[in-house]
Amino acid sequence: MDQRLIDLLRADLTTAGYTVERVRGLWGEMAEAALHRSNRVVAIRALDAREGTEGVEPVATLARLFILGLPADVDAVSRALPTLGADGAVELGLLSRFDDRGLRPALDLRPYAWVDANGSGAWWIASDLGELALGHELGEEHVLGVGGASMTLSGIILPERVGSALDLGTGCGIQALHLSRIADRVVATDISERALELAALNARLNGIDSIEFRLGSMFEPVTGERFDRIVSNPPFVITPRMEGVPNYEYRDGGLVGDALVESVFIEAARHLTEDGVAQFLGNWEYRARTDGLDRVADWVEHSRETVDAWVIEREVQDPAEYAETWIRDGGTRAGTAEFERLAAAWLDDFASRSVTGVGFGYVLLRRTDSPTSLRRLERLHGHAGSNSAGLGAHLAVCLAAHDWQVALDDQALLRERVVLAGDVTEERHYWPGDEDPTAMHLRQGGGLARSVGVDTGLAGLVGACDGELALGAIVDAIAQLVEVDAGELGDELLPRVRALIDDGILLPAV
Numbered sequence: 001m002d003q004r005l006i007d008l009l010r011a012d013l014t015t016a017g018y019t020v021e022r023v024r025g026l027w028g029e030m031a032e033a034a035l036h037r038s039n040r041v042v043a044i045r046a047l048d049a050r051e052g053t054e055g056v057e058p059v060a061t062l063a064r065l066f067i068l069g070l071p072a073d074v075d076a077v078s079r080a081l082p083t084l085g086a087d088g089a090v091e092l093g094l095l096s097r098f099d100d101r102g103l104r105p106a107l108d109l110r111p112y113a114w115v116d117a118n119g120s121g122a123w124w125i126a127s128d129l130g131e132l133a134l135g136h137e138l139g140e141e142h143v144l145g146v147g148g149a150s151m152t153l154s155g156i157i158l159p160e161r162v163g164s165a166l167d168l169g170t171g172c173g174i175q176a177l178h179l180s181r182i183a184d185r186v187v188a189t190d191i192s193e194r195a196l197e198l199a200a201l202n203a204r205l206n207g208i209d210s211i212e213f214r215l216g217s218m219f220e221p222v223t224g225e226r227f228d229r230i231v232s233n234p235p236f237v238i239t240p241r242m243e244g245v246p247n248y249e250y251r252d253g254g255l256v257g258d259a260l261v262e263s264v265f266i267e268a269a270r271h272l273t274e275d276g277v278a279q280f281l282g283n284w285e286y287r288a289r290t291d292g293l294d295r296v297a298d299w300v301e302h303s304r305e306t307v308d309a310w311v312i313e314r315e316v317q318d319p320a321e322y323a324e325t326w327i328r329d330g331g332t333r334a335g336t337a338e339f340e341r342l343a344a345a346w347l348d349d350f351a352s353r354s355v356t357g358v359g360f361g362y363v364l365l366r367r368t369d370s371p372t373s374l375r376r377l378e379r380l381h382g383h384a385g386s387n388s389a390g391l392g393a394h395l396a397v398c399l400a401a402h403d404w405q406v407a408l409d410d411q412a413l414l415r416e417r418v419v420l421a422g423d424v425t426e427e428r429h430y431w432p433g434d435e436d437p438t439a440m441h442l443r444q445g446g447g448l449a450r451s452v453g454v455d456t457g458l459a460g461l462v463g464a465c466d467g468e469l470a471l472g473a474i475v476d477a478i479a480q481l482v483e484v485d486a487g488e489l490g491d492e493l494l495p496r497v498r499a500l501i502d503d504g505i506l507l508p509a510v
């Protein structure tokens with residue numbers, strides 16, 4: 001792509017003020033919410049109404065073309081892109097002509113604002129037009145824009161600075177752009193040449209020059225190389241491998257069942273430096289006699305190098321729900337004959353492996369030489385907490401706290417001081433009229449919004465963790481109060497204290 005044209009595009013988007021806020025201001029919250037449900041009517045009406053009063057503003061033309069997927073005439077385009085011009089936009093592949101004066105979008109191009117642990121900012125992201133703009137189902141070579149899964153993954157990236165990072169299956173390049181914020185050097189790979197072109201366009205458009213783009217399948221373009229961080233939103237969707245079922249490059253890895261995710265588990269560590277971390281999303285099948293997380297545990301054991309593993313399962317869908325989700329995602333509507341044909345294909349495929357459910361979750365693997373590697377595979381379904389700068393910062397705190405506690409034996413831990421994290425509250429439930437609570441929970445406001453049941457002893461200990469007293473002194477005081485042996489109480493409480501440290505509920509006092 002012509003780099004000079006991309007620079008002109010950037011200048012025009014900046015001049016027009018093509019930002020998330022301005023666009024939202026053009027059409028309002030209701031239109032924004034409707035667009036998330038694939039309804040652009042509210043936004044179109046809002047733009048039409050503005051045109052009557054404000055004339056055609058450049059930012060409105062950009063939003064009409066590149067978000068709503070509607071055509072515009074050459075005069076409006078020339079005003080919206082004054083330095084690139086309509087010809088430049090056509091040459092860049094952003095627009096196509098359909099008659100003397102009409103231009104229609106050939107790409108989706110929208111502002112994207114982000115906040116991470118290191119700051120905030122905004123980019124523009126180009127991708128292929130979605131169904132709404134196309135008016136029909138997506139093509140198999142579709143290059144995806146920034147979706148829910150993309151934002152989930154970028155949100156969990158650990159914020160620590162690293163030397164090198166790999167984005168496997170970069171698509172429009174969104175993870176690579178985020179990685180460029182923490183890594184000196186980023187390699188972004190994809191099996192799709194077109195995805196790499198769009199990702200390179202996005203990097204240039206946003207003034208980022210630390211990303212190298214490489215074509216190829218899975219880890220093949222980085223054979224023999226290691227990275228401090230690997231991030232991937234791989235094509236993990238489970239799709240029947242049969243004639244007549246579309247195989248979308250952006251989501252289907254082309255393998256049977258969850259074999260592609262299994263391969264990422266097995267291969268990733270071979271491309272990590274010592275202490276390097278891989279973070280990815282995945283689906284895993286539950287089968288008639290095998291729990292999904294047990295299968296994942298097995299994949300971890302088959303990793304090519306020793307790893308710490310932290311897997312957080314966020315939901316499990318039954319086979320019918322899963323099939324519906326992904327058939328709809330491809331643009332086929334429920335109630336049509338095509339939908340029913342595809343749903344049957346999905347159910348046959350699941351039945352052939354006795355699949356009873358499909359788990360979805362976040363994976364973190366860390367290469368380690370330690371003989372006592374972390375194995376934390378947990379189910380945390382439901383909403384995460386409030387993490388304005390992303391969940392990644394919380395995961396980093398938990399990992400560091402885990403490393404700290406696991407290096408201390410019980411005696412050493414009792415000499416340490418810890419503090420209760422600022423987002424933790426205690427809930428007590430009483431039978432009406434009772435003086436003593438029937439249930440007590442520590443509730444995390446941020447992080448993963450954990451709720452941990454506690455008894456009076458642990459609640460008393462946690463309540464005294466203000467960083468002043470060592471854990472041993474707190475245990476002694478509680479033992480005296482309730483007249484039990486301090487050693488026995490310590491033995492009972494310490495494993496649970498360690499678990500609260502791993503959860504980021506208790507933190508080492510600094």
Ligand SMILES: C[S@@+](CC[C@H](N)C(=O)[O-])C[C@H]1O[C@@H](n2cnc3c(N)ncnc32)[C@H](O)[C@@H]1O
Binds near residue numbers: 253
């Ligand atoms: C779900 S999209 C993720 C895109 C982007 N990284 C994100 O987070 O939004 C998966 C990407 O993997 C790519 N892909 C599919 N099969 C692949 C393979 N065998 N090797 C590498 N990339 C592949 C697709 O082209 C697509 O861009």
